Every structure is written in C-alpha cells, then in structure tokens.
Amino acid sequence: MLGASKASPHRLRPRRSLHESQTKQQLKPNKSKCTVTIKIIKLASAILVPLMIGVFTFVTALQESRTSQMQRDADFTRSERAAQLQREAENRQREYQEETAKEMQRQNIYDAFMKDMKSIVLKDNLDLTTAEVLFARAKTVSTLEQIDNKRKWYLIKFLYDNQLLNYKKETTNKYIDLMGADLSNVQFGSKIKYVRRIDLTSIRLLQLELKNTSFENVILNRASFTSSNLNNSNFIDVSMIGTDFSDTTLENSQFSLSHFQNISFKGATLKRSLLSPVLTVGQLFLDKIDYTNSDLSESKFQNIKITLTVKFDGANLGQIQFFDTEFPKGILFKNFNMQMSKFVSIRLDNGAFISCNMTGTVFEKPSFQSITFEEVDLRNSQFNNITDSTGIIHLNKVNLIGSNLNVSRKQVFRISDSLLPNGTFETSFDRFQVNMIQNGNAEQGLCYYSLSQNRTGEQLSGWLVTGNVMQTYYNTSEQQMSISNYQSDWQSCFFFGGYANTNETKSAGHRIQQEINVEQLTVLINLRQIGYNVSAYMGGFDDDDSSTSMKIIFKSGIKVINQLTLSPVTNVQRQNKTSMIFRYHDNIIPSGTVSISIELLFSRINNRRGYRYGLADNIRFIIYQK
Template identity: 25%
Template sequence: MARYRRFDRNLHLRTQKLFTGKSNRLCFAWAKLALSASVPLMIGIFTIVSYVQQIKISENNREKEEGLANATREKDLSIATLNRLQDQMIANITRYHDLEIANLTQIKDWEIAMANLNIANETKIQDRQIAEDNRQEDRAQQQDLHYESLYSKYIDDISAILYKQQYNQSLFTSEETKMLYIRRKTLITLRSIDSERRSFLFIFLYENNLLPDRFSSNSTISLIGADLRNINISSPLTGSYEFNFLSLQSLNMINAVFVDCQFHGETNFSGSIMNNVRFMRAVFEDSLTFYKVKLINASFIDCVFKNKVNFDDSEMSSTQFLRSKFDRLSAMLINFTNGSFHSCQFADKTDFTRSVMNGITFTYSEFSTNVEHKFIQVSLNYADFHNMSLSHFIFQNSNLSYADFRDTYLYDVQFTSKTLLKKSNFQQANFNQVKFAHVNLVGSTIDSKQLEKSELTNIILPDGNWTINRESTRVL
C-alpha cells in the first residue's frame, strides 16, 4: 500500500513536471505567436483609429467651415441689412433735410415776400402819412393864414373905428351903435379864430379898455355868449395885467388860464362855463362872484381873495384850491364832490349851507378861530378834516359818515339836528366844548374820554344799542 502511494506520488510528480514543461513551451509559443500577430493588428488598429480620427477631424473641419460659412453668410446678411437700413435712413434723412430745406426756403421766400409786402405797405402808409401830414400842414398853414387874416382884419377894423374920428362920424350915429358894432364884430371873430389869437384879441380888448365893465357900459362891450375857450392870459415880465370891474358873464371859458393877474373892483363870472379853468397867483382885491358857474375840475393855485367870494349854486366837482387865502367865503348850494382845500387859509366866515361836498379834503388848511363856519344840511361823506384845528364849526343836519377827524383839535364844535356821524373816525382827536345833540355815532371811532369832555343830548353811541340824553349821561 505504501509502495503504491509512493509510486502514485512519483508518477504525479513526473507527470506534473512533464506537463509543466510542455505548458511553458506552449505558452511561449502562443506568446511568440501573439507578439507576431499583434504588430499588424496594432498597425491595423492604429490605421483604423487614424482613419476614424481623420474622418472626425475632417467632419469637424467641415462643420467648422460650414459654421464659419453660415456665420459669414449671416454676417454678410446682417451687414447687408444694416447697410440697407443705413441707406434707407440716409435716404430718409436726406429726403427730410431736402424737405426741411425746401420748407425753410419756402418759408424764407414767404418771409421775404411778406417783408417786401410789409415794406411796400409801410412805404405806402408812410407815403400816405407824409401826404396826409403835408395836407394837414398845408391846411394848418391855410387855416393859420385864415385866422391871421381874420384877426388882422379885426384889429384894423376896430382900430379904425376907435381912432379915426372922421370914419366914426360917417359910419355910426351914436356911441351905442359903435359899441354894438364892435361887440358883434368881436363875437363873430372870437368864434372864427384859434385860441392863440383869441388870447391876443382878449389882450387887445384889455389894452383898449373895451373889456366889459359894469360902471362903463357906454365905453365897453358886453361879451355875453363869447367864445373864450383855451385863452391864456399870462402877465408879462414887465408887470401884471390889472383888470378893473371885469364882468365876464354867461360865456365859454373852458380851459382858460390866468397867470399873475390882478383883479380890482367887483369881478363877476356868473353864469359862465369855466370847466378846467386855471387861476395861478391871481389876486382879487375886491369881491368876486362865481354864481351858477360850471367850475368842474378847475384849479386856483396860490391865489389871494381879499374880499368876499361867492360860489353859490355852482358846479365845482373835483375843483382844487391850493395854498390860497380867503376872506369871507360863501359856497351855498354848490356841488363840490371830491374837491379840495389844500393848505388854504380862511380869515373870516365860511358858509357851505345845503351843499354836496362828499370826499372833500381840507388837508393842512387853517380856519379863523373867532368866527363861525357853517355846514348846514351839507353832505360831507368821506370828508377829510384830519390833523386840523376846528373852532366854532357848526355841523347841523349834515351827513358826515366816514368822515376823518383824526388828530384834530375841536373847540366849540357843534354836531346837531340829526347829523350822521356813522363810522367817522375821531381817533386821537382833542375835544374842547364839543356838543353832540340828536346825532348818530353808530360805528364811529370815539373813546370814553372824548365823550366825557362833550355835551351829549339824545345821541346814538357807536355800539348802536342805546341812546344818551342830557339827563342821564352814560359813556363808554
């Protein structure tokens, strides 16, 4: 058994060695064969791989070329599109500019045409204006020559009548007929000449003592109805014009001017129309009458009235007196609305009974302190008496609503008989012997101290709620 196992083991060993030797030779042979076959295989594989890579490279190059071609084509298309758009824009801009230039050219041509038309029209208008001015100048010269001819003829005619005795005896039977002829000739000539020659004619009448004088009616002429508009009577440097007992009644003296003139004796302008008349530095030595005169918007500047002045029943709205001096003043039944006495002096009595003087101002004027100044039944709404001294003033049955008495000194001033003082202003006014009787002070500015110094009888106080009488005086 042991011999068998040893034999088997030896056999196995010999078999194993034999098999191992053969296996090694076989593996080497196969390895040699594999190595011999691998070279062409690798060459083939390399060739295949190279071919595949070459195909891929070619495909990639072709794709790149196609992409580049497409990109180039798209870029060319974009460039072409942009060029086309630019060309269109340039064409549109060029067309717009051409249209704009055409429009501007058309507008400029139109403006030039309009300018030429305007120049032509202006030239035509200027030519017409020059022609009209020349015609006006010619007419003015002709008119002036006509006025001068009328004036010269008048002067020659009246001078012959006045100073040629033989001529007078053959033409006039009496002094009265001579004066009537001169009057008629004067009135006709005054209506036919201009204001400058009217002024000359007025001076001619003055120098020849022909101006109307109520004390010399046989040797002077009446100027009733005469046209003395716009005359300018300014005294020369050699001396003032001095008019004696001048009577210029019922005539037209609108816009007349008297400068540095002196009036002696009774002067009378009654019934005349004297709107916008101006008296500057005029001196009236004796009485002056403006009865029923239209003195609207007239001016009296630096005038002196040394005697009684009568403006009764006259229309004097907006008339102003500036730095003028009065003696006695009567202005009853006048309309003096919005008139003014500015810096004037009143040396004697003043009477404004039954007048309308709304809006009047007495600024800086001075009234005599020892005579009465009457405002009876006068409308003095919005009157201005502020910063003045009022003594012996009587306001009776008058309307002084909204009147201004601020900072005014009132001595012996009476407000009586239903006088209205609604909303009047007495602020800072100084009262001394002031009387309020039967007056209405509703809404007025007046304090308790002022009322305490006053005599009160049946008045309505500013609050409007109750009445004060003489027996039971109460103050605010």
C-alpha cells in the same frame, strides 16, 4: 500563428465624439445669420447714400431759395422804407403848407377884424351907437370862431383895452356882449412873472364856454363870469376882489390866489375844486365869500383862514376837505350834507354842527376849545389824535354807531340822548311806557256839576282850549247825563265840549290841544326805533247829531311830517245812547318828528244846531322803544 487575427488593410478612422458634432451643427446657423446681416447693411448703404445726397441737395437748394427771398425782401423793405420816408416827408411838407396857409388865413381874418374895428375903437365909447355895438359883437363872435387860441387872447385883450369888455356901474359905457362865444383852452395872462400883473379889472365874460382856460398872473377884481362854463380852469397867482362867479360851473378848477374877498359863488358848481394861496402869501384870507346854494362836494380848502362873513347857506359840502384851515370862533354849520368830509389840522374854537349828515367824516389832529354836535349823524366817523388836552366835545342827539370815539373818556366827551358806537342809547329820558298826556283823565283842576254856564275862555290844566270845553262830573242828574257804559277806571270827571244855553251853530266846534316834545328821542325816531300807541274814550249824548274825534299830528317845528285821525264817534256808532266808545291806534313815530300835537275835537254833524257837542275821557299817548 494560431489564434492571431489578421491585420485590416485600411486604418480605421477614430469615431467623432458627440460634442464635436453638436458644435458644428450650431456654427452653421450663426454663419448664415452673419451673411444676412452683411447683405442688409450693404443694401441699406446702397439706398441711404443716394437718399442723403438727395436730401443734402434739397436742403442746399432750399437754403439758397430762402437767401434769395431774404435778399429780395430786404431790397423790397429798403424800397418800401424809402417810399414811406418819401411819403412822410411829403405829408409833413403838405401839413406845413396847410398849416402855413391856415396861419395866413387866421392872420388875415385877425387883420381884417382889426381893420373893421378901427373906426369903432377910435370913437369915444359914450358916442357909440347901438348899431355899432351890434356890429362889433357880430364881428367879434364870427372872428373868434375862426382864429386860434393865442389870437383869441390878443383879441380879448384888445377889446378890453379899448373899454369894450368892461362894465363900470358909475358910467353908462357901451360894451360888447360875447354871450355864447367859445373861449375854451385860451390862456389869459402869461406864465412870465411880470413886475405888474395884467389888469383885467371889471372884465365881462358872461355865459361863455371857458373850459380848460388859464388865468395866470392877472387881476380879476370886479370881473364877472356869471353863468359861464369854466370846468377844468386854473386861476394861478390871481387877485380876486369883488369877482362874480354866480351860477358858473367850475368843476375840477384850481384857485391859487393872493387876494380873495367879496366874491359871489351863488349857485355855482365847484365839485373837486381846489382853493389855496400862492406860495408868497402863506395863508389865504377868505372875507365876504358867498357860497350860497353852491356845490362844493369833493372840493379842497388848503391853508385857508375863514371869517364869519363867509356864507355856506344851502351848499352841498359832501366829501369836502379842509386842510390847515382856521375857522372863525363860534362858526355854525346847520342842515348841511357833509358826508365823508375831512377836517385835518384845523382850528375850530366853539364851533357847532347842527342837524348835519356827517357819516364817515374824519377829524384828524383838530384843535379847539370846545365843539358841539347836535342832531348829527356821525355813523362810521373817525376822530383821530384826540387827546385829553384837545378840548371838550359835546354830543347831543347824535348817532355814533361805527365811530371810533372812546366815549368812556368823560373829561373829553359830554354825551346826551345819543347812540353810542356799540349801539347803546344814552339818555336822560325816563318816560317810556308812561302816558305822555298831561291831565288826560280830566281829573286835574276844577270839575263842574252844572252845564248851565258858558265856560268859554276858561283853560284846562295841561290843555290849550278853543271854544267851550270843561271838566264835568259823571252821572249828574242835570241834562240826563247818565253814562250808559260807565267804567270804574274813569274816576270822577270827563271832558265835555259845547255851549251852555244856546242853539247857535258853531261850525268850528270846540277843541282842546296839547303838545308832546320828543326831541330827546330824535336819534331813535330817525332810525324808526320808537313806537307809540294812542287811545281815548269818545262819545256823545243820546241822539244828538254830534261827533267826537282825535287828531294826532307829527311835526318838526311848524312843518307837518304826518298826521292821522282816530275814527270819530257819532250818534250812529253810539246807537243814539249817551256813551263813550274806545278808540286805539299803534304805529311807529315818523322820521323827523320833534313834537306831537294831540287835538280833541267836539263838533256837530253838518253844522246842525245844538249845544251838546260831545264828551271824552282817558286820553293816552304811550311811547316805547322797539
């Protein structure tokens, strides 16, 4: 057939699509990655399995080693513990044997003492020779050094019962002096309450070491502990009448007593001690107790009744505590250190504290009709539970700065010349910036024209005169007494010192003296808050070898606190003219001053002869508050 194409002997393959070609190309790399991963896993498995087996084997071996070590340690511990227990048992056995040996030794020493003392104790006391007493002392002191505390008590009781440790004034009995022996930690008496106390009346334990001792259920009437060391000792249920503790040390000691009368603690140290009654007594009565010059600081008196026969003269009462204590009516505490002391639930009728340091003192629920504080430092003190019905408190020359007193309650407080809690000074003193010298300008009383008469013995207004001092008019014609530097404020007269119509030498000179009382300002003076200035015109006549001076003396009673002298005026300072020169001084009044003495002295230089000694005028002493 024309135009017909011939059929191909082979079937033509269909042409692949572009998508199928790309898919196959992508599958080839993925297949390659899976193969690599499988190989890595197989390799890791081949490595890890032996490694894990090795680790397991190592751990197992280590555990077995530790178990074996623990077993060995346990075996060693049991062995060591057994050895330790064995050693402890051996030590206890050795200690027991040593203690038994020591006990036997102490007993042998004690028995030997008893044997050696037999001949002495069987002999009448008054027949003992000095040699026997000295032997007994040496034997006793030596034995006390070698025996225990229990046997020491037995030994002391043995000697006491045989009248070798007690002293009786009415007899001349012989006794052993144990001075220097150590009886520390010994228990005298017994904790067992006997029907009758153990009697140690008049026992002598002088100058001994008695630290940490205990005296319980005993009678110590007229006993003597002079100059012994009794620190940390206890006196429990003890009777003390006429006991002597002079110059002893009793720090941290406790007294729980039934009777406490006529006791001497002169010069004793009782710091932090406690005094109270036994429970059966209720209130301990203190009668004729002498604490003169003792140290009672930080000590405590509890449930005590004190009588006027108790002496605290010169004692240190700093931080002392009185609880439930009844003081005698009208008791006086004067010149005591009572800093930080406490008075709790006390009875104090008409009591007085004079010139005491009571800073930080506490009064808690006191009971009194009236109480007086004079010249007392009460800074930072506390008055708690003070009611209008408590009583009247008189405060004179007292420092109350920092105190909690409500001084506005006039029905309770009577205050004068005192520093109030807020620092205000309440006083009736009204002479600040006023001349305190009476008749300092020589204008009061008689004034003379003539010096021709002896005025010795004649007194001047306001002044105490020694020798011949008179008031004389200025610018008289007699004796050429014209003053070259006369001042208009000198008024009419001046003071002249000297004898008339005599050339007799008077080495003592002539003087006038005057006292100024500043007691009202005590509180401010002691705080150095009062200043003064003193001045005078002083001089003499022509070229007379005379000297006029003024001395200012600050005193407390008869005690001189301080003194100074204004520079004397001589004929040299006056340039040999009849004149007066002004002298002046300003300072603070010294603490403790109660009065000030002003002395004006007219004298001759080197005791030279002459009757004109000097002159003075306008003497002034001014007080001011700083």
